[in-house]
Amino acid sequence: KRTALGRFAHEGVVFHKGIEGKPIVCYSGDDANDEYIYKFVSKGVFQKSKGLANGELLDDGTLYVAKFNDDGTGQWLPLVFGQGPLTPFSFSSQADVLVNTRLAADRLGATKMDRPEWGAIDPNNGQVYFTLTNNSGRTTVNKANPREKSRWGHIIRWSETNNDPTATNFKWDIFMLSGPEGDSQFAGKPLNKDQIHNSPDGLWFDNDGRLWIQTDISESSMNKGDYAQFGNNQMLCADPRTNELKRFLVGPLGQEITGVITTPD
DSSP, X not given: OOGGGOSSOBOOOEEOOOOTTSEEXXXXXXXXEEEOEEEEEEEEEOOGGGGGGGGGXXXXXXXXXXXXXXXXXXXXXXXXXXXXXXXXXXXXXXXXXXXXXXXXXXXXXXXXXXOEEEEEEOTTTOXXXXXXXXXXXXXXXXXXXXXXXXXXXEEEEEEEGGGOTTOSEEEEEEEXXXXXXXXXXXXXXXXXXXXXXXXXXXXXXXTTSOEEEEEOOOTTTTTSGGGGGGOSOEEEEEETTTTEXXXXXXXXXXXXXXXXXXXXX
């Protein structure tokens, strides 16, 4: 167990590339409605010579939770016992904060998100992307989660201040609003009939900076009612530099699309 990463519904862990002599930095989404996006910064530093022993860096560091402001700025709020509202009145120790991560994030006033799932980091510029798959229970909207009863999901991205992964401030925007032709957006335009999708889940960047997006419409909803227009789950490819978006494949009936890797060419 890596208790320092917090106890919540980790959908995965996304790492910045290890840099000699610098802390390890990674992100996780808490896969539940109205939960949070977290960042961990190790206390120790990466040493290539240690190889797999660098995993010990995940046992000691600072866990942060994201606050997305409506003006496009954001802060990483430290989940540290004794700081801010994380006092003995509410928590008994740092272990208590980490085991009750969600409660601690609530106390800090972090931004409740639309089911954060996968993340990916652009190898060209270090920007971080996260899928917000859906949240049909949302009643209060904000700029980072702009839809009430969000059925289709969206993708958010941010840049750490000075491109420093350990920074405690960032700037964010919505990369894509998933959904049907009349209720979606990418690069300032609605998705067309060959791009529509919903419930983005898996994300992965290839070495050329293309973002691969995989969807997870639940089997109980797939091809029924308003979901029929999307067909089966699919994988799309987006180029953040050229703002191109194309569907790459459609999966078999009833299946989530998850996991992608490519050959070096």
